[in-house]
Amino acid sequence: MQLVIGNKNYSSWSLRPWLGMKVAGIKFDEVAHDLYAPNALAERLQFSPSAKVPVLIDGDIHIWDSLAIAEYLAERYPAAKLWPQDIVARAYARSVCAEMHAGFSALRSTCPMDIRQKHPVVMTPALQADIDRVLAIWHDCRSRFTGHGEFLFGHFSWVDAFFAPVVTRFVTYGITVPAPLDLYMNAVLALPAMQEWMADAQAESSVAA
Template sequence: MARATLTISSKNYSSWSLRGWLLCRMAGLDFTEQPVDLDDPENRQELLLLAPSVRVPRLNHQGVQVWDTLAIAEYLHEISPKAKMLPAGIKARAHCRAVSGEIHSGFYNLRSALPMNIKAKHESFKIFSGARPDVARVKEIWSECLTTYGGPFLFGKPTIADAMYAPVCTRFRTYAVELEPQLQAYCDTIFAWAPMAEWCAAAVAEPDEVLELEVEF
């Protein structure tokens, strides 16, 4: 498989970059990271969701450019079917796509109230009322998947859904969101997952002068 380039942003703050990076690692893609310059006004405008089209993360591979996270996931699934990024069985695949799409397009209040910040850790944190239904819905999705497919990942083995929900695990840890044992075990599984552990170590090592953006991206 030819070497590819993945454009990403801050490893500490960028949940979408984390998703795209995990997907590429899951697919076994040989890729080079290409960080954007957060001091560049155009990059900041794009990352703050002020540009017409947000294109980070962006995958360049064999002349193909893909910049939507779910589109990246589907592209990688097509070119690397042996990676089994979707579960076996049409019902499970549909379920995986549905929960992945839900986190991709929704949960605005959760994103706003609990922005990703891997370095930070609060002993306690009051979640504003508007975000609580989002937190409850994530817990519901996780519980249903873990009960249905037996864990330790949402669909038994790592899939696209785990890449999509991995940033939520970091948020729940950062903001001390209380989880029942089954859900805490899932978060522990995600943090112990080799590519996730690698990303988190790099996030912690990221220079402190990296500017936290005003809007979650």
């Protein structure tokens, strides 16, 4: 399998499947796509019908959406347990991933992922509402499903991969979270795969247009 990803400093959508696959030990070839290269759009259209990344290529199959990739991999590698095993926890996990996938527009637009930099946060009511909702989700998951694990559903799941870009945004924009949610952020940041992604982001030179 190949996973085509955007710039590691900026591509929050690419981080999700990449992190899930790395943590689960699913083998793949990484194909880097520079979103800011002059011919980037034409290049993307050759492998992505939506002209967006990430794209998972598995033989003849191209899957061009991070949530669809997550579902495909969970079906193809059930032993990786990328969704929680319990049906209630799994439904909840899918709900929060879908909510993250479809919402949080103020967080996305005001605080785009930028791992290399630190920026002051420009707080707005809409951004505060998105942050409050993220914290409510994390608190709720930890109260109901974490058990003795470090992650939102105990062991690492797609939910943590979907919230990993939020964790990096909180660091970039100096958004502090109340204890014990800081421990959750630290657990995500300490993942060896996350460390690898962030080191690669530091080494990139392309700058967002």
